[in-house]
Amino acid sequence: MADAIQDDTPPIDPENVPNRPIIMACLMLATIMQVLDTTIANVALPDMRADLGASLDTINWVLTSYIVAAAIVTPMSGWLSNRFGRREVFMVSVIGFVLFSMLCGIAWSLDTMVLFRLLQGVFGAAIVPLAQNFMLDINPRERHGQAMAVFAAGIMLGPIIGPTLGGYLTESFNWRWVFYINVPLGIIALAGCMTFLPKTPKSKVNFDFIGFAALAIGIGALQLMLDRGSDLDWFSATEIWIELALAISGFWVFLVWIMGVEKPFIDPKMFLDRNLSMGLLFIFVIGIVLLASLALLPPMLSSIFSYPTVTTGLMMSPRGVGAMIMAILIGRLVKFIDLRLLVMLGLGMTAYSLYIMSTFSPLMGPRLLIVSGVIQGFGLGAVFVPISTLAFATLDPKYRGDGTALFSLVRNIGSSIGISIVTALLTHNMAVNHSEIVSSINPQNLQSLLGSGSGMSSEQSSYVLNNLATQQASMIAYLDDFKFMMWITLASIPLVWFLRKPDYQSQGSGKEAEEGPILE
Template sequence: MAEAADKQPKGIDPHNVPHRALIMASLMLAVIMQVLDTTIANVALPDMRADLGASRDTINWVLTSYIVAAAIVTPLSGWLANRFGRREIFMVAVIGFVVFSMLCGIAWSLDVMVIFRLMQGVFGAAIVPLAQNFMLDINPREKHGQAMAMFGAGIMLGPIIGPTLGGYLTEVINWRWVFYINVPLGMIAIAGSAFFLPETPKKKIGFDFFGFAALAVAIGSLQMMLDRGSDLDWFASREIWIEAALAISGFWVFLVWILSAKKPFLEPKMFLDRNLSMGLLFIFVIGIILLASLALLPPMLSNIFDYPTLTTGLVMSPRGVGAMIMMLLIGRLVKVIDLRILVVVGLSLTAYSLHIMSTFSPQMGPKWIIISGVIQGFGLGSVFVPISTLAFATLAPEYRGDGTALFSLLRNIGSSIGISIVTALLTHNIAVNHSEIVSAINPQNLSGVMNGASGMSREAALTVLNNLATQQAAMISYVDDFKFMMWVTLAAIPLVFFLRKPDYQNSGGGQKPQGAPVTE
């Protein structure tokens, strides 16, 4: 036993980490590769459907299988890292992700593609939380803000450039390259991780199968419900009712179990850390805002503004540039400015950008789309870095593995819920607004259109008016969604007062806290 203990790797000393820059670069390549895959495949679905012989409904399983598998496995990453070593699990995750990305690219049928995407989600689930955990551990607490700025840039960059890159690869080469693009990125990340990642101690800990099973059923059912709800008309479908019941039951059983079990899957004591609990709530809200707005803009710009795919990507890209610029700036400001002030500023900028978006009209040019995108990028960048820092500022290192897993999970669930809500609101409001607008059509409107275009028949005039009514109803509905997200953002501001200031900021930021090596 003594020899085994001697062979265990020592904890990571954040003040003495060789090759820190190369480690962070390797981690960020893996993060960008994984996050990119959450959106890059969306634009390639029509081409995939034709090649794989799938229907419009069944092709969505290419997305659903990945999302559900990743959601279920994400909470498991903390336990796996503690039991088998964080370096080892991270390496397996990246290698598995690259292998199944390549297999997705050569898939010859829908069934095979869904299986490969499911496995891609299983392996990719651990990449983001373990990378965040490493970046927190290899940097002293007073440098966590700078580390989270780099981490946040990768998290924000993926969803923003994913649709543009996916559209370009699909149009210029073919859809299979949205998966092959992961191979070179992954190979560099694997090489860097193999050479530079430090080892962490392994713990012989038991596995709470019942607790994990309850949580897996809950998360899997919730993601299935959110992903398929819009296609099945939500609670008009029996499947959605079943998935909702399983999700509620699973979460209830999991909650009762972790509060009563001796060694639960997730230690409930970590939720007593106020910053972690509030940080999880904030990242949930950020998930709603980030991907919900990204889900609304492409169809709006394509269907109402008549922008081609590449133009849509170019108009939306300044959002990512704004986020990255602000994150790099915030990474330096966290040492001198109260992080809670930065969160309030970021949420205020985000709310203002959504207010601008609520004034969009089909007659305007791209100017205000770009301006609102840059402001929203500034806002989200100002929020993500402080929240990522504050959430773990007071958390005991032994809970960090599970904490980063939950942080990633809540961001993804927030994204799914946000997309589902705004999509459902959009569909409902378009029907209501169209009905109200059409009811205002009268013989005077009709004759005006017919007189404006000589020789136009009554049927053609009705078609023109209906198309205009549809466009106007859709635009009003998009604007209503942007207003809804603005109020959600403003409602999150009071929660800032529940966050605690990190110790190194209380001491003025000048003195470096010594701390012990991380031995989780």
């Protein structure tokens, strides 16, 4: 949009940004703080339910309110930063997020908790896209790959360590500390940003209320449908049909509106940039694989392998270690290797890790869990960094605010859709597998299955075998889910070649290639 500049603030000069390492550290601290909250509260729900007097159904609104609010507000971050200044919006977002995190910690009822979580999601929605926007703005284009390596490490680390940290805080202190932990992190991030974060120009941007309202209805209804579908048995419930109709209607009105209005809420011309469009597709796949696998593993390790909460967290940590190592390594390689090859490598490693996971057995030790976790971390790190770089490599900087907002939104929607799909498949396959296994058991082979010397009555034998059948049916269903995600990952590999190689990779000078790590 061609808008008049409101002030004389010059654009950020990426070649002349003082205290760049400190700025990046503060941005990443705020990012990790926000991303942690997508998973850290999950493990504390049982304790919350007891303290707040909630039922099994209503306690889920603690998660739903945050997810829906964040999803609706995220697309606004581009408009808000243009209208009021990116620095100002970022700091207000951090202040609001920290304030409502503290209020969540002192919530005295379910109603107040849901309200505070909703407002926490409203203020936290802009943190990640604005942090990514700043990371791109304060670094020269040829160093965007290194900047995105730092950004990717934080984005992937948060959801992975969230359940572990949440479980530790809940067991060692109480559930309120999963929210209090945000306070010191936010204060440090805020102090650094207030001191060092550069200002950006403000523009007179008209707010397209109809476009935003249509998109908000579509996103909100979709997120509600995905979040509540498994609890309501999906399309057997009237609520899900209503939410589906609202989602389709909202997105349809939004698309028709932005194609015809002069200054739409999101300019459709930005999607003509092939790298942005393909980058959104790939980050959607990453969202499915990353959080869907994270949603499946803890209940599998708990119910089938009988791991306690702390051990389950430790078994998840290799993904975070692998992702961080690969992100740092990729940050050093982006100047020398075609980013598209790195994406293919990452997708291949991710698919291979899912193949390993599809061979899990209830009798195995922790070795395969660790190996598959490290490989998956390597793979996701090798995909996220190049995709985060390629998506904005050819995009006009005037679209960067909306682009980073959509990048964050699509990743979160991919996560929600992925979790909903694998959960629905898991439930369906468990029922089918259990029925098939039990159907092969009859009075004639009942004692032979348990051994003739078991000394159990027919009722006891049936109970034991039913438990074993349930465990086996669950394990097979988990393996089918991992295989399903493997095929999704493999199917996305040919699309890599629709991405365009950044010009600086072929034109960058030797000096640029030798500049070294971004934080050094």
